Amino acid sequence: MRRTDRVRLRALAVASAATVVAALTALPAGTAQAVSPDLVISQVYGGGGNSGAPYLNDFVELYNRGTTPVSVTGWTVQYASAAGSSWSKTTLSGTVAPGKYYLVQEAAGAGSGAALPTPDATGTIAMGANAGKIALVTNSTALTCATGCAGQSGVKDFVGYGTTASSAEGSPTGNLANTTAAVRAGGGATDTDNNAADFAVTAPTPRNSTSGGGTGGTRIRGIQGAARTSPLAGQPVTGVPGVVTAVGPSGYWFQDPQPDADPATSEALYVYTASAPGVAVGDSVQVGGTVSEYRPGGTGGTTNLTVTELTSPTTAVLAHNAALPAATLVGAGGRVPPAAVISSVTTGDVETAGGFQPATDGLDFWESLEGMRVQLNNAAVVGPRSSVGEIPVVPQGSTTRTARGGILLQAADGNPERVLLDDVLAPTPAANVGDTLSGATVGVLDYSFGNFKLLVTATPTVLPGGLAPETTAAPAAGELSTATFNVENLAPSDPQAKFDGLAAAVVTNLRSPDLVALEEIQDNSGATDNGVVAADQTLAKLTAAITAAGGPAYSYRQLNPVNDQDGGQPGGNIRQVFLYRTDRGLSFTDRPGAGSTTADSVVNNGGVPALAYSPGRIDPTNTAFNASRKPLAGEFRWNGRPVFVIANHFNSKGGDQPLFGRYQQPARPSET
Structure with missing residues (x-):
């Protein structure tokens, strides 16, 4: 059965549609924000040097959950007691990179404990071990409030810790102790404007600017992993940055504009919203949700691979009209797919087999590009456009070709370079074997019905190859045709x-x-x-x-x-x-x-x-x-x-496991 909305069939067990949070630029300057685009207070610890304390000094930790560096020069971290209105401050300097922490060391207690990691700023504030108030302020003016402090001018973020704190975003956190800190969820990226919900009271784990984010606030590549399924499957993530590259009727794709150098980890992800997603191509976003592995239906069912995606998402639109990440070129001059081997897994489920090898295995090669913008130059058409708009193509340079321009399936060559163009996002043209798609064909890489598919974002131009239907020779006298x-x-x-x-x-x-x-x-x-x-x-x-x-x-x-x-x-x-x-x-x-x-x-x-x-x-x-x-x-x-x-009309090959499927090597019972 064809995908009814041309994107995916699923039992709608996934709960709500996405919540799209309004662009943050509409908020008054200096106001504490429900979804901060960048810096937040990610950890507070006031028991330093006290009896049983694991660390000698109090500290405040910041985290940049955004996609661009933030200068904190001239900013201050300020502290007041749980009920007080007198504020002490520590002046900051430098820049916090995206996905990085910033450690502010404060006063040491009279006891013992380990030294903190090298701080990025140092102050002398003696913080309360059980309760208090911490503000991140974009200037050096000391606050004077006891209540309502989160909404004061210049306050970037605010934490009331301990149940007696007189001011907080939402409700204050639980009480701290000499051995516990208030630690923001999601590796520092969760921000719902409610301190009680966003922070857990747990052991302190101070991190400085040499450290990157954890599960929350991780980059897309951390969700995709160098594997066939996500290492974070089933876990919630927040503040995942990227740029929207394509929008479908039930979700959208977004890609990290700051990729790493590892080709084994995809930099893009599909976000399933269950209805019109409310974002546009070019939106710079931060996304939270649950990491899921969706197995597309169609022929093969449970034998298909899964697609990593975010479900029950929350999307924060930070800006519009951002430049799209460059498409990855597949073929000559770019990443060249394996020539013969689909998978070197010899038996069993590839999802549990390990040995992820995108350089040598076609299945892993395309998996490493899942969701990403992909480009084929002058793609060779190796099969006619199907009734559902799919066109099989290969990059130029593929050698297992027939005399008429098709691609030849052989016992030791499953054609791993083959990919299907699909018309989910833009129409595909009429095309035939031997045609060439002139210039660049660009789309986002998806998977369904046992095949990797490039969902084109613009209709390719066809350069006809001139293939005509064959006409047989007329029989000679005495020949039975x-x-x-x-x-x-x-x-x-x-x-x-x-x-x-x-x-x-x-x-x-x-x-x-x-x-x-x-x-x-x-x-x-x-x-x-x-x-x-x-x-x-x-x-x-x-x-x-x-x-x-x-x-x-x-x-x-x-x-x-x-x-x-x-x-x-x-x-x-x-x-x-x-x-x-x-x-x-x-x-x-x-x-x-x-x-x-x-x-x-x-x-x-x-x-x-x-x-x-x-x-x-x-x-x-x-x-x-x-x-x-x-x-x-x-x-x-x-x-x-x-x-x-x-x-004789042989039975169709329904029931065989797909070549690009979950089980390798695929079973082919229809041959019997």
């Missing part, structure tokens, strides 16, 4: 244009063969499951179209199947049919008496082999043919000599 032709669930209800197109192919491209083994002829009612099994109307309409196209008058032979026993489209009762012409010396030898479940056989007819039934079916009750089409056998005479023909 035969063909197999799948007419794809042909029924009388199909438009006349389909019949005319099939007729033209028979007459022009196949040169009106003497014998055609037709596949997928449906009954007279088509896919309506009403017990009808006869197909005389379908065949009459097809043979009439062939004659109208300038072809010969064809005859046919076939056996009606048992209703709903031959597979295919429910109610369609597909079967094979012998279509033949008699004006060139071919005739059919009729030996009636067989039904659709009668097994045909070869008999001795006066020392000459013959079919017991013509037409007949080969072993039709064998379990190998359960819910599948049965081979049709027929006896002909060609210029006075017997010809035996079997019209």
Whole structure:
């Protein structure tokens, strides 16, 4: 089943749609903010040097949850007692990088304890061990308030710690002790404007500017990890920075504009909002949510890989019209995909197998680009655009190509460089084997239905390769020409244009063969499951179209199947049919008496082999043919000599595990 919204099918167990927080620039300057775009107080500890204290000094820790550096020169960290209005201050200097901490060391107690990491600023404030108030102020003016301090001019962030604190954002934290600190959740990035909710009372862990953020406030690459599934799956994260690169009907993709140098970790992520996400391409955002591994449906179901995403998200839009991160070039001059190996995992579930190898394994190569902007230059089209808008392409330089421009599947080469273009975000053009997509084709990399897919964000330009349908050679005198032709669930209800197109192919491209083994002829009612099994109307309409196209008058032979026993489209009762012409010396030898479940056989007819039934079916009750089409056998005479023909239509390869799937090496039971 195709994705109903062209992005994803899912049981909507994920709760609410995203909450989009208004841009912060609308808030008054210097006001404490519910979702700070950058600096927050991430840790408060006032028990330094007291009895049993793990550290000698009190401290205040800051964290930059934003995407750009912040200068704190001239700013102050200020302290007042739990009920007091007299404030002491420590002056700051320097710059706090994105995702980094800033440690402010304060007074030492009379006892013992370990030294703090090298502080980024030093003061002499003796803070209360159990309760107090801390303000981060963007100037050097001392506060004078006892209550309502979070809203004072210049206050960037505010923490009331201990239940007796007279001022706080929301409610104050729990009481601290000589051995505990107030530690902001999410590695310092959680900010809901409620100190009680944002801080946990736990052991102090002072961090200075050499340290980066934890689970919350981590970069996208920390969520994606150098692995096939996220190391943070199931965990909440907050303050994840990035730029929106594409927007779909049920979510959006965003990418870190400051990537690291490790190609194994994707820098992008999908955010599932369940409804219109309310962001635009180019929005600079910070996102919180739960890290989830979503397994797309479709053929294969549980055998598909998962897509890492954020669910139940909260999005803060910090700015508009930001530059999009550069697309990663795949192919010559960029990252070149592996040439033959899809996965070197030899058995089992790749999600638990380890050994992530994007340099050598095609599955891992594309996984390392999940969600990212990807660019293919002059992509080679190796298959026609499908009815659902997908175009298989490979980067220029792929060597396992056919003479007509396709890509050749081989036992030791699963074509790991192949990727499908999809029209989820922008239309894909009509394209055929051998065409080239001129210039840069750019999109975001997704996965569904057992394949990695590049969701193009602009319609590519097609440079035609000039491939035309083949036309066979005309048979010489004395040659019997035969063909197999799948007419794809042909029924009388199909438009006349389909019949005319099939007729033209028979007459022009196949040169009106003497014998055609037709596949997928449906009954007279088509896919309506009403017990009808006869197909005389379908065949009459097809043979009439062939004659109208300038072809010969064809005859046919076939056996009606048992209703709903031959597979295919429910109610369609597909079967094979012998279509033949008699004006060139071919005739059919009729030996009636067989039904659709009668097994045909070869008999001795006066020392000459013959079919017991013509037409007949080969072993039709064998379990190998359960819910599948049965081979049709027929006896002909060609210029006075017997010809035996079997019209066979192999079962489709449904049920096999996908090449780019969860289990490697994939099981292929349909081959049996």
